[in-house]
Amino acid sequence: MTTDFHNLPDAQGRFGAYGGVYVAETLMAPLAELTAAYERLRVDPSFIAEFDYDLKYYVGRPSPIYHAERLSRRVGGAQILLKREDLNHTGAHKINNTIGQALVAKHMGKRRIIAETGAGQHGVASATVCARLGIPCVVYMGAVDVERQAINVYRMKLLGAEVRPVQSGSKTLKDALNEALRDWVTNVDDTFYMIGTVAGPHPYPQMVRDFNAVVGREARAQMLEQYGRLPHALVACVGGGSNAIGLFHAFLNDAEVRIYGAEAAGDGIETGRHAASLAAGRPGVLHGNRTYVICDDNGQIIETHSVSAGLDYPGVGPEHAYLKDSGRAHYLGITDDEALAAFHELARSEGILAALESSHAVAQGIKLARDLPKDQLVLVNLSGRGDKDVHTIARREGLSLV
Amino acid sequence: MSRISERFAELQALHRPGLIPFITAGDPLPEATVAIMHALVEAGADLIELGVPFSDPMADGPVIQHANERALAKGVGLGQILDWVREFRRCDTQTPVVLMGYLNPVEIRGVERFAAEAVEAGVDGVLLVDCPVEEIATAQPLRAAGLDQIFLAAPTTDEMRLQQVCAAAQGFLYYVSFAGITGAAHLSTDAVRERVTALRQRARTPLAVGFGVKDAATAATIAEFADAVVIGSALVDTLAGGVDAADAVQRAKAFLAPIRAALDALTAGHAA
Numbered sequence: 001m002t003t004d005f006h007n008l009p010d011a012q013g014r015f016g017a018y019g020g021v022y023v024a025e026t027l028m029a030p031l032a033e034l035t036a037a038y039e040r041l042r043v044d045p046s047f048i049a050e051f052d053y054d055l056k057y058y059v060g061r062p063s064p065i066y067h068a069e070r071l072s073r074r075v076g077g078a079q080i081l082l083k084r085e086d087l088n089h090t091g092a093h094k095i096n097n098t099i100g101q102a103l104v105a106k107h108m109g110k111r112r113i114i115a116e117t118g119a120g121q122h123g124v125a126s127a128t129v130c131a132r133l134g135i136p137c138v139v140y141m142g143a144v145d146v147e148r149q150a151i152n153v154y155r156m157k158l159l160g161a162e163v164r165p166v167q168s169g170s171k172t173l174k175d176a177l178n179e180a181l182r183d184w185v186t187n188v189d190d191t192f193y194m195i196g197t198v199a200g201p202h203p204y205p206q207m208v209r210d211f212n213a214v215v216g217r218e219a220r221a222q223m224l225e226q227y228g229r230l231p232h233a234l235v236a237c238v239g240g241g242s243n244a245i246g247l248f249h250a251f252l253n254d255a256e257v258r259i260y261g262a263e264a265a266g267d268g269i270e271t272g273r274h275a276a277s278l279a280a281g282r283p284g285v286l287h288g289n290r291t292y293v294i295c296d297d298n299g300q301i302i303e304t305h306s307v308s309a310g311l312d313y314p315g316v317g318p319e320h321a322y323l324k325d326s327g328r329a330h331y332l333g334i335t336d337d338e339a340l341a342a343f344h345e346l347a348r349s350e351g352i353l354a355a356l357e358s359s360h361a362v363a364q365g366i367k368l369a370r371d372l373p374k375d376q377l378v379l380v381n382l383s384g385r386g387d388k389d390v391h392t393i394a395r396r397e398g399l400s401l402v
Numbered sequence: 403m404s405r406i407s408e409r410f411a412e413l414q415a416l417h418r419p420g421l422i423p424f425i426t427a428g429d430p431l432p433e434a435t436v437a438i439m440h441a442l443v444e445a446g447a448d449l450i451e452l453g454v455p456f457s458d459p460m461a462d463g464p465v466i467q468h469a470n471e472r473a474l475a476k477g478v479g480l481g482q483i484l485d486w487v488r489e490f491r492r493c494d495t496q497t498p499v500v501l502m503g504y505l506n507p508v509e510i511r512g513v514e515r516f517a518a519e520a521v522e523a524g525v526d527g528v529l530l531v532d533c534p535v536e537e538i539a540t541a542q543p544l545r546a547a548g549l550d551q552i553f554l555a556a557p558t559t560d561e562m563r564l565q566q567v568c569a570a571a572q573g574f575l576y577y578v579s580f581a582g583i584t585g586a587a588h589l590s591t592d593a594v595r596e597r598v599t600a601l602r603q604r605a606r607t608p609l610a611v612g613f614g615v616k617d618a619a620t621a622a623t624i625a626e627f628a629d630a631v632v633i634g635s636a637l638v639d640t641l642a643g644g645v646d647a648a649d650a651v652q653r654a655k656a657f658l659a660p661i662r663a664a665l666d667a668l669t670a671g672h673a674a
Contacts, residue, residue, distance in 0.1 A: 012536070022505060022532045024461035025567075026581050029558035168467050169457060178460045185461065186582040188558055285505040285532065286458065298479035299507030300457040 005252030005328065008319065013202020013289075016325065018318035021201045023288045027181070030188045035203045037108050042210060047103065054099045055214060058132075059089045062218045065226060065379070071349040071366075078232065078372035080365055082352075082382040083219050083247060092355065092384030093212060093243040094125035094196060100211030101194045102129035110192035114138045116180040118145055118173030118239075119309035119357070120152025121384060122196030127161035137161040140179045142172035145309055152388060170303040173313050177287050197240025198317030201288030205317050212246025219379060220250045227377060233258040233368055236381035237360040238331060239275065239311035241320045243383035252328060261320060262364035264306035265333030275304035277316040278324050278331040286315040292324070307336035307392065308356035310384075334360040342366060343386065343393065355384035356392065405526045406498040406550050406573035409449055410608040410629060419665040420630025421621070422610055423637050423658055424451040424502065426469035427486065428478030434647035436489045441654040443497050446662025451529070451632065454483055454503030461531045463585035465635040469642065480507050480516065484523040491524035500527040500552055500573070505540070513540065517547035527552045527573045535566045545572070557581050557597060564604055574608040574630065577601060582613065585635025589614035591623045598627050618664035625665050633661065 008015045013035075021031060041047040055061040063084045072080045085093040098115075105113060113130050115137065117123030123139040130137035139156055143165040146153055156163050169175035177200075184193045195204045198212075223230050234251055236244035238261035251257045266274035274280060277292045284293040286301060294314040295301050306312045323329035334342075339356060342363035346354050354362055358381070365380035372378065386393075394401050403411070413420045423442045427435055439450055455473040459466060487499055501520065508516050508530065520528065527550035533541055535553060545551055550573030555564060558581055568575065579594045580586065598609055611624045612632025621631045640657045644650030 021534065021536055023534065024531050024556075025534055025554035026461075026556040026558050026578060028534050028536075028563060029556075029560060032560075168464070169471065174458060178458050181460045182463070182583045186586065188581050282510070284509050287460070288532070293506065295457075295506060295510060297510065298481075299510035300474060300479075301506070 003326065008322070009202065009206050013206065015319045015322035017283070018290050018321040019202055019205055020290050021288065022285045022290065023201050024185065026185045026188065027201070030184065031201055033108070038104060038203050038207050041104060041107055047107065050103055051100055055096065059095050059099060060087065061214065062222070063087050065219060065222045068350050071346060072369065074349055075366050075369050078369040078374065078376035078378045080369050081231065081377055081379045083215060083379060085215060085243065085381060085383045086352070086354065086358070086385035090125050090128050091387065092121050092125070093215060093246060094122045095128065096214055096246065097196065097208050097211040097242060098122070098125040098129045098194060101192070101207070102133055105135070105192035105194070106133060108192065110190060112136050112138070112187065112191045113194050114140065114180050114183050114191055115194040115196060116140045116173065116176040117196060118142070118176065118312060119388065120145070120149040120156065121310060121388070123156050123161070123163070124152055124159070126194050126196070127156040127159035130161060131159045138183065139163050140166050140176040140183070142166050142170070142176050144171040145173065145176070148392070149309060149388070151391070172303070174287070174301060197242045198245050198319060199240045199287055199289060199291065199315055205289065205319055208242050209245045209249060209319060212242050213249045215243065215246040215381065216248060216250030219247060223379065230254055230257050231379040232372065232376040233260060233378050235260045235262060235361050235365040235368060235378060237262045237311060237357045237383060238278065238316060238320060239264065239313045239357065240315070241317035243381050245317060245319055247381040248329065259323070259329040260364055260368065261329055261331040262334045262360040263331055264308060264311035264360060265335045266305040268335055269333050273305040274333065275306045275312050275314065276333045277314060278320060279333045283321070289318045291315050291318040291321045307339060307396065308360065310355070310357040311360065332364060334363045338363045340393065340396070352382070353386035354382055355386045356389045358383045359386070404550050404573060406449065406500070409498050410574060413448060413629065417669050419625035419668060420448040420610065421446055421658070421662055421665055422449045422451055422612070422630050422632040423447050424453060424632060424634030425641065426453040426455060426466060426473055426638055427483045428455060428473035428476055429469040429638065430472065430642050430644045430650055431647055432476050432478055432482070434644065434650040435486050437647055437651050438641065438654045439490050440493065441651045442658055443494060445655045445658035447497065447658060448630065449498045449500065451500045451502050451634070452483065452487070454480060454501055454507060456504040456507060459504065461583055463583040463635060465585045465639045469638045480511055484519050484525070487525050488523040498526040499524065500529055501525055502529040502531065504532050505530050514543040517543045517549060520549060521547050526550060529554070529576065535563070535570045538570055552576055554578050555601065568604045568606060571605070571607045574610050575601070575605050576632065577609055577611045577628070578613045579611055580614060584613055586614055589620065591620065594624065595627050618661045621661050622664040622668055625668055631665070
């Protein structure tokens with residue numbers, strides 16, 4: 001019997017053994033309220049029409065599939081195709097989700113939005129939609145990230161959001177998530193929590209996936225239209241995993257399409273300095289769901305490392321945990337150095353500055369294509385653009401821009 | 403009957419409001435934890451909640467977050483905490499001990515293994531903050547081993563879920579006095595009174611109230627309608643200043659004794 005991957009999660013928000021609702025009692029009611037609202041809206045034709053309209057006229061969808069011909073020639077294997085999410089308004093796939101959640105918040109009559117952010121991309125995407133709705137937006141961001149992502153902090157402020165640096169724990173994304181949950185517990189009546197990835201308690205992993213699934217739906221139709229066939233393989237980077245599940249979802253039931261997630265191996269998985277939850281973590285419970293986490297033998301979450309702040313997270317969406325265990329998708333580690341090399345390769349061969357997150361996918365795509373015949377197609381999700389990363393790259397390479 | 407149920411039965415017979423101090427295990431000093439537990443009992447604690455430190459305590463306010471960070475920095479883990487309970491039990495076989503914390507440390511140790519070890523060490527109940535009644539199957543081995551699974555009820559808990567929570571609750575039901583994190587400031591005792599009075603109709607277990615109870619006066623007001631009062635953040639904050647074990651023990655006694663006195667005055671008032 002073949003699995004229908006489109007039937008997940010179940011009513012309890014489970015993807016096999018993963019997912020669920022592991023939160024403090026006070027949050028159970030607002031989560032139930034959100035689940036009920038989302039269940040109603042996701043099948044409401046007028047809601048879907050509103051979402052599609054915004055994606056087309058505000059975000060600029062559909063994003064094209066671009067044949068990276070020169071890169072493919074240099075690699076010398078399969079043809080590398082790029083799904084250009086970097087061309088969206090605000091420069092990444094993150095806006096697909098915040099457009100959707102903003103509409104849900106509006107329909108629920110919420111008057112205040114909170115969000116967490118690591119690299120700042122989801123914070124910017126949240127601040128963007130809040131500006132458009134005229135709703136106050138508070139973004140929690142680890143104090144360490146505030147420091148290393150100064151430009152995105154300023155972008156959020158320009159868009160009218162309040163950025164609150166988080167001083168607890170490791171002062172990074174996971175702590176920003178904790179603080180956003182604490183805010184939500186305290187302001188459950190009027191506040192909508194806009195989670196930026198396919199993690200968190202149900203219904204977030206499902207809802208965020210659904211809003212990003214437009215990526216894969218478009219890509220599948222574009223592949224058939226432009227190439228008359230589906231790709232041999234899909235590749236996307238995985239931190240929390242929203243761009244990856246967005247691309248993968250429409251293809252999950254196409255058994256002949258191979259699926260690869262590129263996790264951040266940082267300095268190398270063997271060094272312990274990485275963020276590869278699926279490749280090197282173990283099943284546990286974090287931020288409201290059961291999934292693979294990076295923790296020590298006492299169950300304490302360990303600080304992760306990646307050159308890319310957007311992949312620097314010790315958990316991962318529960319649907320990816322399920323796809324890993326079921327063997328439907330494969331998750332491999334890409335080191336900082338490999339990602340940077342891919343960043344430069346794409347810049348020089350195609351004139352595209354990819355985000356450091358997406359550069360992990362490009363690196364994985366190159367590895368994969370190298371060993372495949374020239375007539376095969378490998379579709380890589382170019383989830384975001386790299387403008388935000390030029391300072392990080394310059395610093396790493398010993399240059400100063402100012 | 404569990405040690406927790408026995409203790410609440412005694413309290414009821416004596417018309418004595420229960421006093422439940424919460425401390426973070428290993429804070430301010432790992433070597434002081436057992437001594438602090440004994441000191442709290444001496445100063446009038448009826449049950450002790452021992453917080454298991456976690457790296458990501460999402461339901462806790464800054465005071466307990468920092469206590470967690472300090473304890474973790476000193477390497478405090480579940481195995482050591484069970485050792486402390488075992489040591490406490492050598493001199494105190496009467497006072498129930500509840501471990502309160504988050505799921506991941508228990509999961510990584512193995513729920514069944516932890517359950518067996520906890521029973522053997524003398525733990526009586528476990529409160530897993532991020533394990534609501536919907537996920538009760540996760541904690542089944544705890545119940546099977548004979549530990550009481552303590553549940554929270556909150557102002558946001560609706561009627562239908564309240565029935566589930568009350569049906570699943572063992573030992574006592576912990577009512578969270580407001581929608582917020584531990585140690586926050588805005589406790590309205592009138593609203594809590596109303597909710598707890600309504601909860602009585604549903605609950606099959608005694609009711610304890612916590613989150614935001616900071617002083618003797620608030621504790622005494624709560625004790626008028628609840629079976630027990632939980633005090634956490636204010637105590638943890640006081641202990642945090644302890645320079646050595648003796649000082650921490652002194653601080654624990656000095657903090658809890660006046661609260662016990664205020665609760666006892668209430669009993670005396672009723673008796674008169």
